Amino acid sequence: MGAGAATALFGGCAPAAVRNRTMRRPNIVFIMTDDHARSAMSLYGNRILQTPNLDRIGNEGLRFDQAFVTNSLCLPSRATFLTGQYSHVHGMRTNGEDSGFTAEPPLRNAQTWPILLGAQGYHTGMVGKWHINTLPQGYDYTAMIRGQGTYFDPPMWIDGQWRPQQGHTDDVIGDHALHFLRNAPRDRPFALLYQFKAPHRDWNPAPRFRKRFEDVEIPLPASFDEPLEARSQAVRGTMMRIADMPDFRRGAKPGGPQGEALARTNFQQFMRNYYRVLLGVDENVGRVLDYLQQAGLAEDTLVVYTTDNGFFLGEHGLFDKRLMYEPSIRIPLLLRWPGGIEQGRFDDAHFALNIDLAPTLLELGGAPVPATMQGDSWKPLVEGQPTEWRKDFLYEYYEYPGVHCVRPHRGVRNARWKLIEFWREPREYEMYDLANDPDERRNLATDPAHAATFAQLRQRLAELRRQYDDRDPDDYLPDQQVPQECHYG
Ligand SMILES: [Ca+2]
Structure with missing residues (x-):
């Protein structure tokens, strides 16, 4: 370096020579x-x-x-x-x-x-x-x-x-x-x-790339076998688990691996x-x-x-x-x-x-x-x-029902915390301490020890929605969304 x-x-600061050149389009x-x-x-x-x-x-x-x-x-x-x-x-x-x-x-x-x-x-x-x-x-x-x-x-x-x-x-x-x-x-x-x-x-x-990585075993992420039971109903109800997919291999015949073996x-x-x-x-x-x-x-x-x-x-x-x-x-x-x-x-x-x-x-x-x-x-x-720069930001997701069955949600993330709100009934929350749980594995939304943080993040979420002119009601569904079933995509 x-x-x-x-x-x-x-x-x-950047050197003057570099600064001045930024004036050119x-x-x-x-x-x-x-x-x-x-x-x-x-x-x-x-x-x-x-x-x-x-x-x-x-x-x-x-x-x-x-x-x-x-x-x-x-x-x-x-x-x-x-x-x-x-x-x-x-x-x-x-x-x-x-x-x-x-x-x-x-x-x-x-x-x-x-x-x-x-x-x-x-x-x-x-x-x-x-x-x-x-x-x-x-x-x-x-x-x-x-x-x-x-x-x-x-x-x-x-x-x-x-x-x-x-x-x-x-x-x-x-x-x-x-x-x-x-x-x-x-x-x-x-x-x-x-x-x-x-x-x-x-x-x-x-x-030209089809043989690459042929003999390479890609390491599984640490959370690969995680059961989703501790998470919200919304997340448990998604259709995104690799273990639940059909056999990804082209031309795969019935009778192949099942369960954990198929997931791998x-x-x-x-x-x-x-x-x-x-x-x-x-x-x-x-x-x-x-x-x-x-x-x-x-x-x-x-x-x-x-x-x-x-x-x-x-x-x-x-x-x-x-x-x-x-x-x-x-x-x-x-x-x-x-x-x-x-x-x-x-x-x-x-x-x-x-x-x-x-x-x-x-x-x-x-x-x-x-x-x-x-x-x-x-x-x-x-x-x-x-x-001066933003210290947190607003996230939103709407497509439901549909591919992978992910319920609408919004949330706020700052340097340490993340709050996720699945806003349609049944309303549910997840909250993660990213400093101590970067892989988001311990939902703290209902933990009494973190009630104050939970309340602050909810308030901040409301403020960010106002700041970014988000007037969608909580039962909002996009007008032109074609009703469809959940599916794996
Ligand atoms: Ca994309």
Whole structure:
């Protein structure tokens, strides 16, 4: 670590040369994967999966260690990254709602950061997974896969029509990102959304990765065999246990392993493929980083790496996301901009949320930030400047009944505590002391010794709801949600 990095790490100011250069409008490459657990990256401590290109973004820039989403589900989180608003404000609370962006409030496409930067002269592009129920509009270049997409030969929406593509989705999306970058005009800045399908189920890797990890036994998380009996009815009623899934192996025949043995077989199968598709993401991120370097664009380009939500990788015996537990809501978040961010920065002191991205990119891109955006720009954090920052945050989840059967809930998390409220009857609470129980295994919500903390957190939750204009009644169900049964997905 150089002296400059050490200064930044301990809260000092960036050197004047770096500070002044932040005045220039950067190009932006916003990279988003789907369902990428923070722990599935070597930079965040994974010892089996090596992700040298993703790590490069953090090592050559800034790594946030306290980054979270405010609704751990694909479509709602993607809309939040674009609008800087909570789900209850932008209106896309679930994957099932068929509303997308419209010309009218509150779902205005025009109030998303790429469109606002386009109005300030940015050349804009969207390649890969979009997953919002209206087509991306107003981009100079679009190459979009349909809905969740497919892992092989995904047709793409290009120039107003579906066009066939050949190859693995990660590689096809990578090709279109390079196409956009090679053809972007050099007389104005560009902003690209580079959004992968992987590592979303069903985790189908490119042939060149299929043998990787074949002889590797992935360690089970400590809480893998945890019974859920001590938790709320809401959590006991979810359908997210790996042990309850059918055999994940392709072409599996009846009569295979059952019970605990099946849970372990499923875990190894799922984790190996999850890691394999991430190797494809890493490689395709590397292609873009290499191109930026070769084209002389790296210095003036802000590369952001993140995901739309975290993922359970066997913690509490679960997979998928949604619940307000750490593996689901905590995300990787990396920013590299050699011209504006010191190399080797690490921030584990500030909560960075998905509502913050839009105000951040607008401010760095020299565009006004609409007052309707609810997040805070990371600019002072990026520059290592002292700043007043949030001490806690509000979380919300709505999609029910539906895939994995997770009841609606909301909650507040601060540096030490987390309160979760399943707000519809039967109303239930969970509360965790993250300082002493980081794996969230002892629910203290009804423990008399912590009654005062419980009351404080409930009060704080009400305050945060008012602050963020959450007026949903406790029996709220999204208007356009199609009634359906709970299922495993
Ligand atoms: Ca997702």
